[in-house]
Amino acid sequence: MIPARTSPEIAILGHPNEGKSSVLSTLSEDDSVKVSATPGETTECRTFPVIIDGQEVLRFTDTPGFQNPSRVVVEMRKIAEAGGDSVARFRAMFKDNEELHDDVELMLPVERGAGIIYVVDGSRPVRNVDRAEMEILRLTGRPRMAIINCKDDDFGHLDNWKNEFRKNFNTNRVFNAHRATYAERILLLEALKSIDQDWQPTLDIVVRAFKADWAARNHATADILLSLLTECLQYHVSGTISEGTDSAILKDRLKNSYQKTIEEKERKAHEQIRTLFKHNIFKYQLPPHSMLNEDLFSERTWHLLGLSKKQVALAGLVGGAVVGAKLDLLTGGASLGLFTGIGSAAGAFGAMFGGKKLSSTSNILGLQFGGEELKIGPATNINLMLILLNRAFLFYQHTINWAHGRRDYTTTLPEPVDTAGSAGLTNNWTSDQLRICKSYFKAVTENQEDQIVESGEKLTTLLTETLAEISKHE
Ligand SMILES: Nc1nc2c(ncn2[C@@H]2O[C@H](COP(=O)(O)OP(=O)(O)O)[C@@H](O)[C@H]2O)c(=O)[nH]1
Ligand SMILES: [Mg+2]
The missing domain is CATH 3.40.50.300 (P-loop containing nucleotide triphosphate hydrolases)
Structure with a gap:
């Protein structure tokens, strides 16, 4: 025996x-x-x-x-x-x-x-x-x-x-x-309890361990996201205009460098999430229309994940600005490009500054001029934060619902339909929830250390709850 x-x-x-x-x-x-x-x-x-x-x-x-x-x-x-x-x-x-x-x-x-x-x-x-x-x-x-x-x-x-x-x-x-989600896996394990009375207490412990482990992973994911946000929102690059400098070339170079760095930070965070959920060989094909196939800074990404008019107003993020409003040109601080909502992404294309046309992404990022210095970042508006969050939520959703037994990387998972803002989960957040984002954004970009900790904790809770909510769907 x-x-x-x-x-x-x-x-x-x-x-x-x-x-x-x-x-x-x-x-x-x-x-x-x-x-x-x-x-x-x-x-x-x-x-x-x-x-x-x-x-x-x-x-x-x-x-x-x-x-x-x-x-x-x-x-x-x-x-x-x-x-x-x-x-x-x-x-x-x-x-x-x-x-x-x-x-x-x-x-x-x-x-x-x-x-x-x-x-x-x-x-x-x-x-x-x-x-x-x-x-x-x-x-x-x-x-x-x-x-x-x-x-x-x-x-x-x-x-x-x-x-x-x-x-x-x-x-x-x-x-x-091939298609079992996390929620369905848990249901199967729960059902396994009924195969034998003697097995129930042990399988109870197993199911509880699975759930606790999942909660811990969600918490770790929230931590990864918080670090990503902090790093991205604070990140900036600058260059000095001296005689003979072509400022247009310098702007382009700074913008590219800024975007590449943020994109790389995002990629690394997603990679960490993938590892946390034990996907080693997973290289799935995203749906052809997925936002995650788009560059972080592509106009389409911002359009699909962008803020709705209601959300902007609710959060009071841009002080009464409406979607499609002209860009705010702030004097003094000389920051250009308070991106006021999805509609203005296109409007921003035509924005003029000092007689020179700036591309939409510069405006979205907030291109700051100060004396002889050209500077991009830290982020001047909350959209970058929300876009990073919405993309991370989508990535998380794909990751947790990609069954490990699946090996056909060509078929795809559903994603929200292609209308403005539809894929942005934060579009459904309440004004209280958006306020948490706003406080964190303000604390980080203004470098208020005690506020960063306090609002960071609140944001972590909000993120963990959101991830748990996403995992509930079968
Ligand atoms: N489309 C589809 N294919 C599946 C599913 N489950 C297994 N397969 C495929 O069926 C084949 C046999 O699967 P495998 O798990 O190795 O079967 P086993 O021999 O019983 O261990 C593989 O090519 C799998 O990819 C499923 O739910 N959907
Ligand atoms: Mg087999």
Whole structure:
């Protein structure tokens, strides 16, 4: 007898090529699990521990698919009639039988006490071999759950499958290995509790550990975002105009350097979030219309993620300015380009300063002139902050909902439709929530240290709550 392990083990069983490894990869958030279009490639079991805070809380075991279920079911019936541990006896009897190699191997975790998740592709009809496999699993007497992974999104056979499952399994669920979101993963784990009463307390702890871990990741994401905002909002570049300097060239150079640096900071923050959510090989294709395909400073990005008229007014961000209003030209401080809303992005194109046309992005960023110095940044309006936040929320949404078992990087995820401001989550924020952003923006850009800490804490809470809200959607 193989000794029982302390963390619960779940073996993923099923016919070859039905999506066992994909389900395991998604459930364990492990994208190193081998998923293959060729049936029968796996011939040995492989165990993947789920580790939270350095502790193994659960382990999943990937198995070869059933090789000869029609014969195994006949043998298992005979063995079961005789009584005793049918799994151990079956394995002992056929351990040297080549024809049943995979069948003997896949029972290994079951022999050591693993619970069973049986995976079928529900987009095809139930066959006799499936019935044989289900009976084998029933004869093991182990806690078991069936998962219907509809590979082709065809749900026409679902009722037939469910009927078969009722006879043989404690519970069943539809779970798509490629599209399961975080919320659906948690629901599946919750459902797993019902496979056996004895398992409930342990699986309760596992589900709680998963949820706590997720909350910790959201908090860490909020911290990453806060650092990104602080760095970007404070960032500035400057250059001196001396005799012979072509100020237009200098402006261009400064603007490019400013944008590149901010873009790089954003890219790094997104990379950190990706790592936090354990995506190592993930290089998905974003939807063709995704904002994240656009440069941070492209006009379209700002249009789609931009502030709505209502939001600007609510936040009192630009003191009564309306969308499409002309740019504020501040004297004294000589800062140009208080970007007053999405409509003015286009208007800004035609803005004139000192007889020279400035490009829209310079205006958006706030190009400051002071004596002989040309300076871009620190940010002069809150839009940069909101754009960075909205893009991060989109990135987060894609990341958490990209199932680890998915390997087809060509199909895409939905994103909001292409209308002004629609993709900007902050457009739905209340004036209180926007006020938190505004306080933080002011504190950072005016370098008020105590305010930075205080408003930073409030902003972190707001961000963490927003991320939790995004994760709730299935
Ligand atoms: N479209 C789609 N393909 C899937 C799904 N699950 C698995 N596949 C594909 O089916 C093939 C077999 O999957 P795999 O997980 O290796 O099956 P296993 O042999 O049961 O472990 C692979 O090419 C997977 O990418 C799914 O939910 N949707
Ligand atoms: Mg496999």
